[in-house]
Amino acid sequence: MSVLRPQDQLPGLNAATILLVGTEDALLQQLADSMLKEDCASQLKVHLAHSLPLPSNVNRPRIDLIVFLINLHSKYSLQNVEESLHHVDATFFLGKVSFLATGALSALFSKLMISTALERRWNRIVTP
Numbered sequence: 001m002s003v004l005r006p007q008d009q010l011p012g013l014n015a016a017t018i019l020l021v022g023t024e025d026a027l028l029q030q031l032a033d034s035m036l037k038e039d040c041a042s043q044l045k046v047h048l049a050h051s052l053p054l055p056s057n058v059n060r061p062r063i064d065l066i067v068f069l070i071n072l073h074s075k076y077s078l079q080n081v082e083e084s085l086h087h088v089d090a091t092f093f094l095g096k097v098s099f100l101a102t103g104a105l106s107a108l109f110s111k112l113m114i115s116t117a118l119e120r121r122w123n124r125i126v127t128p
Contacts, residue, residue, distance in 0.1 A: 021052060
């Protein structure tokens with residue numbers, strides 16, 4: 001198990017490798033499939049990982065971008081990303097790491113529903 005470094009290997013011509021890291025396998029696969037469906041001039045490879053570190057005994061390609069998926073409804077998802085970040089070299093954060101949050105709309109909707117319900121309840125208590 002080793003730390004991921006961006007300059008471990010030389011870049012390939014017209015090729016990019018993206019590593020998707022997250023706890024939701026179905027969402028990772030859906031994102032990878034939609035990325036691979038896009039028509040582009042370069043060759044795109046997408047690898048999926050539940051967490052980091054990656055096994056060191058595997059001969060893996062150079063990783064050009066790491067995307068961490070965070071589910072806003074799951075504390076485990078955020079904890080997994082926090083733990084995985086310890087296995088990424090600091091130089092990766094210069095434009096080679098991104099964070100994708102999922103579940104924001106439903107989380108916002110839930111907060112609005114709760115605040116609306118509390119507001120209605122408060123109005124019932126205050127008004128005779």
